[in-house]
Amino acid sequence: MKILFTDLDGTLLNNQSVISENTKAFLDNFIRSGHKLVLSSGRPLLSILEVMEQAGLHYPGILISANNGTLIYDCDRKTPILEKRLPLSQVSYLQAQAKAFQLHIQTYTDEAVVTAEEDEEIRFYRRRIHLPLLLAQDYASVLPKEPLKMLAIHLNDHSRLTAFRDAVSDWAADKIQMIFSNDFYLELFHKDAGKGNAVRFLCDYFQIPLSDAYAAGDADNDISMLQAAGCGIAMANAAPKVKAAADVITPKDNDNDGLADFLRSVLP
Numbered sequence: 001m002k003i004l005f006t007d008l009d010g011t012l013l014n015n016q017s018v019i020s021e022n023t024k025a026f027l028d029n030f031i032r033s034g035h036k037l038v039l040s041s042g043r044p045l046l047s048i049l050e051v052m053e054q055a056g057l058h059y060p061g062i063l064i065s066a067n068n069g070t071l072i073y074d075c076d077r078k079t080p081i082l083e084k085r086l087p088l089s090q091v092s093y094l095q096a097q098a099k100a101f102q103l104h105i106q107t108y109t110d111e112a113v114v115t116a117e118e119d120e121e122i123r124f125y126r127r128r129i130h131l132p133l134l135l136a137q138d139y140a141s142v143l144p145k146e147p148l149k150m151l152a153i154h155l156n157d158h159s160r161l162t163a164f165r166d167a168v169s170d171w172a173a174d175k176i177q178m179i180f181s182n183d184f185y186l187e188l189f190h191k192d193a194g195k196g197n198a199v200r201f202l203c204d205y206f207q208i209p210l211s212d213a214y215a216a217g218d219a220d221n222d223i224s225m226l227q228a229a230g231c232g233i234a235m236a237n238a239a240p241k242v243k244a245a246a247d248v249i250t251p252k253d254n255d256n257d258g259l260a261d262f263l264r265s266v267l268p
Contacts, residue, residue: 002267003036003206003213005065005199005225006259008043008051009128010218011235015255017128019055026260030267031059038202040065040195042181042221044108044148045073047129067108068179068221069198070148070189082201084190085146090175092140094150094168094188101164103154107139107147114139114147121153124184149189161186181221196224216250216259218242233262 006012014020019027031037037059041048045066052058052075064073072082091107098105104121107114112132115122122133136142154160165178165186172178177194179187195217203210215222215229218238223245226232234246237253252258 001035001208001212003038003203003208004030004263005038005040005195005202005213005215005229007195007217007219007222008039008041008048010237010254011216011222011259012039013051013254017051019051019057020257020260022257023260024055024057026257026264027057027059030263031061033267036061036063036206036208038063038065038198040069040198040215040217040222040225042068042149042185042187043129044113044131045071046111046131050130063202065195065198065202067148068177068181068187068189068193069195069225070193072198072202081205082198083148084193085148086150086176086188086190088140088143088146091143091147091150092138093171095139097168098152098164101160101167103152103160103164105150105152107143107150109134109142109144109147114142121155124155125151125153149187152186152188153184155184158183179221181219187221194224195222196228199225199228214263218254231266233259235259 039048048064048066062075070084071080074081112134114134114136116137176188176191181187203213211230213229214231215225216233218235223242226246232246234243234249235254236250236258243249250258250262
């Protein structure tokens, strides 16, 4: 049995955020052959479930690693099997620091995105991630439980995000991870989560050797899972750091079935 951990945006999805018929046919055959599929994304759970519904990915045994591995979800049983949440004190600290940098930062309930105002950044985010919006000046006061992640966004100046990251890095060292999922998004989540830790956890959970794990991605938040898996696959459209961390690079990009065509060539 093989296990495939695949990112969504820029990897399994094409540039129209759709799974092509060719890629869907590969996944159908992959599951029929007795292998396991894990959708591993920085997206929240409800957004990944929406992608699955639109694509008809109703496979037995499918798993989700959501919010950069802070939530691992068993789709058959409709229940989490692992959660790594941020303490509310950390949420309040990061919200205050982002405000000092005049930087948009958001967090989540299990059903909605929480932010202070309906600004340009949240409108951009919700064009793709179709979650309800909850506005609050004090995030910790409206969260029913500890959140799975926070997300800082700046659409025009990447250096603002790196300055914020650098300013909190000493405080964050033993508490959280901070990783870019694209030039606009800085992901903040529990130090023991991450896509790579999800690979190790699930391989141990199902007693599958890491050597039988494949992981595919295109962005910085995918690097840890490419390094954890026996075969780390960078997409042709991946960032240079991702390609450097991978074992192989697909000949074609995500808009041309790069992952499906590559895996067909290497899997029996």
